[in-house]
Amino acid sequence: MSALSEQPGLYFVVATILPMVSFLLLILTAFLRHAARACDSPLCNTLYRVLGGGRPGRTAAYVATTAIALSFVCSLVGAIHFASHGQDHHRIEELKEEAHHLESEFAHRPVEEHPKIEKELQTVNAEIHRLESKWVGRIEWANPAGPYGTKKDARASILYVGYRIDNLTVVMFLMVTLIATLIHIFSIGYMSEELAEEVEDHQVHTADGHLKRRGRFGRFFLFLSLFCFSMLNLVLADNLFQVFVSWELVGICSYLLIGFNYERQSASNAANKAFITNRVGDAGFVIGLLIIWTYIGTFNFEEIFKTIRAPLTDSHGVRPLRTKIDGEYVPLGARIVRANLVVEDGEKKLVPSQTGDQAVLFSPKVHLHVEDADPGDETDESKWYLKSFYPDFDSTDSMPYWLLVAAGLGIFVGCVGKSAQFPLHVWLPDAMEGPTPVSALIHAATMVAAGVYLVARAFPLFTAEALIVIAYVGGITLFVAATIAIVQTDIKKVLAYSTVSQLGYMMLALGVGGWVAGIFHLITHAFFKALLFLCSGSVIFGCHHEQEMTKMGGLFPKMKITALTMLVGVLTIAGTPLFSGWYSKDMIVAQSLGYVRLHPEHFLLFLLPVVTAGITTFYMFRMWLMTFTGKPRDKHVFEHAKESPATMTIPLIVLAVFSICVAWGWPLHDPEASHLNKVIHHGQPHHVLADFGGLAELGELEHAPGLVFKHVERSERYWALKLHGLAELSAFVAAGIGVIFAFLLYYQSRQTGKTRLDPEEAREQFPGVYALFANKWYFDELYSALLVRPALRVSQWCKAFDLRGIDGVINGSGRCTVTLSRWSGWVDRYIVDGLVNLIASVSYGVGSWLRRVQTGYIRSYVLFLVLAAIGVFAILSYFLAMAAAG
Amino acid sequence: MTVTLTHYLVLGALLFVCGALCMALKRNGIGVLMGVELVLNGANVNFVALAHFNPAFAVEGQIFALFVIVMAAAEAAIALAIVLNFYNNHLSVDVDTAEELKG
Amino acid sequence: MSTNELQAILFYLVAAITALCAIGVVVTQHIVRAATWLLFTLAGTAGVFFLLGADFVAAIQILVYVGGTLVLVVFGVMLTAQSPFISLRASAAEWAIGTVVGFLLFGMLAVSLYSANWNFPEPGQTASPKNSMNSVVLGESLLGFEEATPAANMTGFPPGAAPPSRKAVAYLLPFEIVSVHLLVVLIGAAYLARARRRRQATST
DSSP, rough: OHHHHHHHHHHHHHHHHHHHHHHHHHHHHHHHHHHHSSSOOOOHHHHHHHHTTSSSOOHHHHHEEEEEEEEHHHHHHHHHHHHHHHHHHHHEEEEEEEEHHHHHHHHHHHHGHHHHHHHHHHHHHEEEEHHHHHHEEEEEEEEOSSSTSSSSSSSOOOOOEEEEEEEEHHHHHHHHHHHHHHHHHHHHHHGGGSSSSSSSEEEEEETEEEEEEEHHHHHHHHHHHHHHHHHHHHHHHHHHHHHHHHHHHHHHHHHHHHHHGTTTTHHHHHHHHHHHHHHHHHHHHHHHHHHHHHHTOOOHHHHHHHHHSOOSSSSTTSSBOEETTEEEEETTTSSOOOOEEEETTTEEEEEEOOEEEEOOOOTTOOEEEEOOOOOTTOOOGGOOOOOESSSOOOOEEEEEHHHHHHHHHHHHHHHHTTTOOSSSSTHHGGGGGGHHHHHHHHIIIIIIHHHHHHHHHTGOOOOOHHHHHHHHHHHHHHHHHHHHHHOOOOOHHHHHHHHHHHHHHHHHHTTTTHHHHHHHHHHHHHHHHHHHHHHHHHHHHHHSSOBBBBGGGOOOTTTTHHHHHHHHHHHHHTOOSSSSHHHHHHHHHHHHHHHHHHHHGHHHHHHHHHHHHHHHHHHHHHHHHHHHHHOSSOOHHHHHOOOOOOOHHHHHHHHHHHHHTTTTBSSSSSGGGGGHHEEEEHHHHHHHHHHOOOOOGGGHHOTTTTOOOHHHHHHHHEEEEEEEEHHHHHOOOOOHHHHHHHHHOOOTTTOOOOOOHHHHHHHSSSSHHHHHHGGGGGHHHIIIIIIIIIHHHHHHHHHIIIIIIIIIHHHHHHHHHHHHHHHHIIIIIIIHHHHHHHHHHHHHHHHHHHHHTOOOOHHHHHHHHHHHHHHHHHHHHHHHHHHOOO | OOOOOHHHHHHHHHHHHHHHHHHHHOBBBHHHHHHHHOOOOOOHHHHHHHHHHHGGGGGHHHHHHHHHHHHHHHHHHHHHHHHEEEEEEEHHHBBBGTTTOOO | OOOHHHHHHHHHHHHHHHHHHHHHHOOBBHHHHHHHHHHHHHHHHHHHHHHHHHHHHHHHEEEEEEEEIIIHHHHHHHHHHTTOBOOOOOOOHHHHHHHHHHHHHHHHHHHHHHHHOOSSSSSOOOOOTTTTTOOOHHHHHHHHOGGGSSSOOOOOOOOOOOOOOOOOOOOHHHHHHHHHHHHHHHHHHHHHTSEEEHHHHHHH
């Protein structure tokens, strides 16, 4: 406990690990149970029965729910600690500035003062460490030593696993754990059908009727636990690599849960689609990671930002860093500085330029400062350049600017995949094949928001070019998805497209500098979209897994709690004043209006969200009206419909309450007064303010004392605040039109079942538009024609090449080898072996012939003896005679 | 017509050849033994003849002959024992039944 | 009739008997007859010894051979023969080969004997009771008496190499060794020939 009070950041680490513990516990139990089932002994049988036996029990749900609930409690405690230590962060910032200043003193002061400076520096660093270790910690994870890191810094080759708690983390933790807890509770009710020993899947046909399988209650919670761990780890991470690992983990959880009923062809297809689409995004992510690793040499967010963004003050720690670029004063603090590498008199200089092809890297070992001898002397432009304390700049002090853009875009492509943004949005609607709580948790509230979270987290990494891409991608996504949602009849598909659309809002907000607005909307959206999904889940559960709205209608009296809580959700997403969605969505619209005010050429970025606000209202009300009001369209469904049990309705009520008031503050009508907004605002990196301007009145200067804002007339932030009323009004009008049309088209009178306007007529009047929307803008067809079919064609070519070319070569060489071997075998057999055999048989023949000499008869031996004697005698006498003669 | 050494030696050679042939042609084990006796006798004739004709060999020739006679007695005893054993084992004195050494 | 002639006649007579009897040993098919032929052969040999003046050796020859060894052989015949006149005939081919080989060997030996050049220090002496090597001389020479040492030097050395002069011949030790050897052999023969129970009875 003392460790926790010393380092309250560990509360969040504990909150992250708890679901992991639950996951490990469940999977171990599952393994044990399987093992026990496999072997047949009394002990094993007992173990099998103890561990659940053949029938899935609720224990898994209780374990997982308890873990995530404890996680929430930990997060809450951590958050309270965090709130009470608020001043620490400012202090750290100040101390860091001081340390930076002290480090630069070494170069200016005489040598005899160095020990003194060093001592001061140590004190400051110790204080920084003490304060930081409260909320920051990391341990070495892998050290891929070798020549791959940059030369400058030994840390470059080390991968860390760590945590860093700031406002964003805290808010995300509370949101994720709270919603996850509620969804766990909801799932206990929703998944109860999986408790049966044998579940019949009516959507899968086998040779002998429907598929029958064991209930997968425990497995569901197992996956949920793994997901919760991964998501929390993603939010907790202090470096991009850890994020990436968690990113993939949530991806696999999503894959597993979409394919929960993997026997259904549609489910397994959807899981594959989600996984493959996400891999496309991840390819971009990896490219971004590689660029960052190569040029910056670290994955730690803080270190990356420090490297690519200029410090707030010059190396003297006094003046705000600014310089004259292309004839005008430009503040440099907290900005990405572009420069040209110029060689002058044999000395390398980085001369800042608006169009420079290099991005300056402010590594901690290279102190840069602007040679600015006399601020008043503006005529002498030659003095404006960045200088290194080291004699020369080298390749590690800057990186190609386009690669920095590419890195940002790469990371963003990853986010596009995860957050289902245009053009990779196609997987999310299909992902609705998963159980509804999964759709609510993963595919609405948390995982898909991870893309938005990462864009926000890595915001300082994005250059202006990357940000405008983000804004447009968001804008296109939110409009396209909303138009498709109009014509969907599957209740979950409507919500899925709505989710895509809302994520587009967040991306748009981040792209136009509304960092706070984007995150704000992310949090409020998580609550109301989780609510909407759970409500739809409740409806689906009540209607016995009927998802088509064309078979619903008039369900209000049957399921009042669901209907009312869903109405709350609809009102929130529609932007009804004082509901949480109103604050966040209007803020986004205001931010985009402020942006468009300064960049009129990007007027679409305002037009699209406003129009879409109306469309959103229209389709959400359409959905609600079609489901709950009017005359029942399908008698059978209506008669069997019933309200869901308490485990499901209570989370709905809780979420409804949160949906309404999570963004409240005092006074109620002022979005800037919202507590949640304030908390997020405090977490905003000052780089956002540097890029898009901030306002001193809001206390934004406190966080970054050395920051020089844009001129107020050129500040998007200023205009966003100033034009908030106008944006609010336009969004409200659009929403109002949407509501009116929804009621006209879809509100049936209960008796006649007639609407004021016939949707059929509207459909017939705009057949082209309807077809476009109904076919989801033909994205699937487009991808099929552009990617899938060519890919199939290419694979067929590859296959043909494989079969004819490669296999031919292989078979040919094989045949050659066989022939050669046969020939060599012949030589071996008849020539080599023949020789050997010949020698052997000759020896054998001689031996067996000589064998006969050994008769074994003593008498013949005697005879031989005599003969030998005669022979010896004859030879001897011959030689003696020769000798005598010679 | 004096009887020279060569006459005696030829007699010895004849005895020797008879002994050798006896060993080679008799299938009876005891016949073989007799052949050995004949061979030894042939040698003895030579020894004694040389002792008689060579004064330097006068003593040794006779002594060696004596030794040979003793050796022949010993050899006969051993050979008979072997033949008896052979007979015990093969129920015959036919040396051709002892073909264990056949290659 | 001179001494030489008498000696020659006697020699031819005895030699003919001996040779014929030896041939008889080879030729006869019956082992008992062969033993009889052998008896005469041995006796003939003893006669040859007498002619050569080796009285003692001749006496021993008769004693040991005829009286001892041959009796042993006859005992062997009697102990082993299923029927005493059993004949184990060699085949005709063996006979043919044997005869050819025998003649070859004998011819070769005879040729080499006739072509040999015996270079003895003194011409051969005829046998006479005076200078015969009697048992006394033999005994003395066994004991190494100088009187019994032959006067002539050793023969058979290459020309030019001086033969060592001899002082005495002492064959006592070899004689003892031979006697012990004979004893060992007799014990061994007794051991080998001891009556044994037939293995077949127990093993099969």
